[in-house]
Amino acid sequence: MTPGDSQSHSPPDIAGLAIAAGLMVLALVIFWDMSRLQLTSVYGVGPKAMPVVIASGLAILAVANAVIAWQGHLPLRDDYSLKAVLLILGGFVALIALIGLGGGFIPAIAVLFTATATAFGRRAPLIDFAIGLALGLVIYLAFDKLLTLSLPAGPIERLL
Amino acid sequence: MDALISLTHGMAVALQPMNLLFALIGVFLGTAVGVLPGIGPALTVALLLPVTYKLDPAGSLIMFAGIYYGGMYGGSTTAILINTPGESASMATALEGNKMAKAGRGGPALATAAIGSFVAGTIATLGIVFLAPWLVDIALMFGPEDYFALMCVAFITVSATFGASPVRGLTSLFLGLALGLVGIDKLTGQPRLTFGIPELLDGVEVTTLAVGLFAIGEALFIASQRHKGEEKIEPVRGSLWMTKEDWARSWKPWLRGTLFGFPIGALPAGGAEIPTFLSYSTERRLAKHPEDFGKGAIEGVAGPEAANNASAAGTLVPLLTLGLPTSATAAMMLAGFQQYGLNPGPLLFAERPDLVWGLIASLFVANGMLLVLNLPLVGLWVRLLAIPQPWLYAGILAFATMGTIAAKPSVVELIMLGLFGILGFLMRRFDFPIAPVVVGLILGPAAEAQFRRALSISLGDPLILVQSPISATLLAIALLALIAPFVLRHLDRFRAADD
Numbered sequence: 012m013t014p015g016d017s018q019s020h021s022p023p024d025i026a027g028l029a030i031a032a033g034l035m036v037l038a039l040v041i042f043w044d045m046s047r048l049q050l051t052s053v054y055g056v057g058p059k060a061m062p063v064v065i066a067s068g069l070a071i072l073a074v075a076n077a078v079i080a081w082q083g084h085l086p087l088r089d090d091y092s093l094k095a096v097l098l099i100l101g102g103f104v105a106l107i108a109l110i111g112l113g114g115g116f117i118p119a120i121a122v123l124f125t126a127t128a129t130a131f132g133r134r135a136p137l138i139d140f141a142i143g144l145a146l147g148l149v150i151y152l153a154f155d156k157l158l159t160l161s162l163p164a165g166p167i168e169r170l171l
Numbered sequence: 172m173d174a175l176i177s178l179t180h181g182m183a184v185a186l187q188p189m190n191l192l193f194a195l196i197g198v199f200l201g202t203a204v205g206v207l208p209g210i211g212p213a214l215t216v217a218l219l220l221p222v223t224y225k226l227d228p229a230g231s232l233i234m235f236a237g238i239y240y241g242g243m244y245g246g247s248t249t250a251i252l253i254n255t256p257g258e259s260a261s262m263a264t265a266l267e268g269n270k271m272a273k274a275g276r277g278g279p280a281l282a283t284a285a286i287g288s289f290v291a292g293t294i295a296t297l298g299i300v301f302l303a304p305w306l307v308d309i310a311l312m313f314g315p316e317d318y319f320a321l322m323c324v325a326f327i328t329v330s331a332t333f334g335a336s337p338v339r340g341l342t343s344l345f346l347g348l349a350l351g352l353v354g355i356d357k358l359t360g361q362p363r364l365t366f367g368i369p370e371l372l373d374g375v376e377v378t379t380l381a382v383g384l385f386a387i388g389e390a391l392f393i394a395s396q397r398h399k400g401e402e403k404i405e406p407v408r409g410s411l412w413m414t415k416e417d418w419a420r421s422w423k424p425w426l427r428g429t430l431f432g433f434p435i436g437a438l439p440a441g442g443a444e445i446p447t448f449l450s451y452s453t454e455r456r457l458a459k460h461p462e463d464f465g466k467g468a469i470e471g472v473a474g475p476e477a478a479n480n481a482s483a484a485g486t487l488v489p490l491l492t493l494g495l496p497t498s499a500t501a502a503m504m505l506a507g508f509q510q511y512g513l514n515p516g517p518l519l520f521a522e523r524p525d526l527v528w529g530l531i532a533s534l535f536v537a538n539g540m541l542l543v544l545n546l547p548l549v550g551l552w553v554r555l556l557a558i559p560q561p562w563l564y565a566g567i568l569a570f571a572t573m574g575t576i577a578a579k580p581s582v583v584e585l586i587m588l589g590l591f592g593i594l595g596f597l598m599r600r601f602d603f604p605i606a607p608v609v610v611g612l613i614l615g616p617a618a619e620a621q622f623r624r625a626l627s628i629s630l631g632d633p634l635i636l637v638q639s640p641i642s643a644t645l646l647a648i649a650l651l652a653l654i655a656p657f658v659l660r661h662l663d664r665f666r667a668a669d670d
Binding site: 056111118 | 374
């Protein structure tokens with residue numbers, strides 16, 4: 012048992028309150044989206060019923076989450092490295108940009124591979140980039156050529 | 172004995188060379204991903220869905236089932252040798268198994284886990300053979316309102332009843348249900364929650380959600396916690412073989428574990444944690460040498476491992492007979508059926524008996540293969556654990572991205588993958604369960620369809636939900652399952668203090 016369970020007067024948990032607020036926003040968005048639908052079904056229930064149920068459920072759960080957060084009853088969290096998270100997400104954004112702009116699959120995978128390996132503590136970006144290129148090439152050849160799935164092509168892929 | 176005849180036909184399908192090959196690939200992959208931290212069977216099936224799109228349905232479903240069973244075997248290896256259970260179902264195994272490995276008895280621990288898994292898997296698969304036709308007969312009486320009520324039971328038990336916190340579990344479920352709303356409403360053709368983005372009209376892909384939550388979310392979380400210290404791999408010392416005493420102490424826990432695992436897995440309750448911990452505490456109570464527990468008691472490995480595998484098999488009962496997934500992996504297998512336009516349920520038993528029974532028969536085959544693969548090859552699996560963590564996770568992310576773009580080549584899909592990754596990271600950090608999101612996404616639209624069908628049959632009269640005795644009973648069960656965890660909260664605390 013953690014000591015947090017027996018204390019009933021822990022300070023409010025800011026992150027928990029933010030989660031509750033996010034859930035409430037989601038409930039409102041679903042509700043707003045539902046209100047724009049037209050009721051076309053003659054009898055039975057139309058397309059609006061399920062969104063109403065889900066939005067109401069989310070709103071109730073937002074309140075419940077807020078109460079738990081206000082009482083500080085969230086599970087204890089360890090501190091964490093934001094740098095590592097941002098590195099991986101950065102690599103992912105770069106991958107999306109490369110693929111979106113036609114850079115192709117293989118370099119995009121190499122960038123993501125390097126960013127992830129660095130986030131996990133490696134300090135050899137050039138070697139990792141080379142490994143990433145090789146991995147991207149193997150995946151591309153195996154899945155695009157052998158299994159005939161279509162993966163995004165860029166300058167390198169067109170040479171293959 | 173219709174079941175046995177069907178099974179014989181199924182065996183003929185399962186023993187075809189191509190299907191044997193698929194089963195072998197499945198158990199091989201399954202064991203590998205079970206051993207490796209960071210990827211589980213649900214993610215593997217999700218990644219393979221786009222790849223297997225063009226293959227024969229029977230073959231790839233057999234492969235998926237092999238991955239599911241293999242993942243359960245592989246998870247125990249990691250739990251015993253490095254004390255980091257790959258999935259929560261292996262937590263009980265890690266308790267005693269790692270102590271045994273530290274005491275130089277890693278070999279017998281792995282052996283009792285593998286043989287116990289085989290015994291449990293075989294008995295539980297026999298359970299499927301006899302239970303499935305009977306359930307199919309019952310399911311034939313189900314109307315839309317009964318299916319809707321059944322899904323409500325699954326929603327509640329998967330999210331609220333057995334988790335750490337019912338509020339967080341239900342929150343996860345409703346996030347999944349909300350994602351299920353996205354796309355064109357099938358009955359009226361109106362777009363919901365698409366915000367004018369054409370890529371969203373088809374709805375949220377289950378694979379994109381699962382890969383984002385499991386692969387990217389997990390990688391983000393592990394990377395953010397990396398400074399917590401390295402795990403130590405215990406070398407497998409001594410003989411792999413179990414002594415006579417080991418056998419004598421193992422066989423009863425195997426059978427008892429199976430008895431816990433199969434029914435709990437077969438009920439739409441999901442989660443293998445409950446039976447494994449029930450088995451662990453039972454074995455501790457019944458053991459001749461209870462003082463061994465905590466120091467490496469073989470009963471504490473044999474029982475939970477059997478329970479784990481039996482419940483994995485049990486999960487296939489509601490999946491095959493009712494189309495009801497009760498775990499993340501089962502949800503991905505359902506997505507696997509759906510990509511071939513197949514819907515598990517009574518109709519599938521009637522229309523494609525070769526496929527269903529071939530799949531069930533292949534489970535016996537997979538179990539046998541796993542026993543052979545696991546014991547002699549344990550050294551190979553252990554070597555997998557030596558892959559440096561940075562490359563392992565970088566590789567997982569590369570494959571995750573590949574799987575997603577192969578399924579839907581668009582930047583919007585990749586952005587969604589990234590957003591689901593962030594969601595998965597936040598859910599891990601704030602201790603929200605992941606499986607209910609996936610189950611909510613895949614079952615939500617089905618529940619809505621059944622609900623609307625029921626109400627259009629009754630001309631809009633909602634009383635139909637309580638007029639059908641089946642539906643009324645199921646809804647009462649769902650209500651009980653929802654209230655129970657709140658009422659029993661203090662019992663839970665009592666139990667936690669007891670441990």
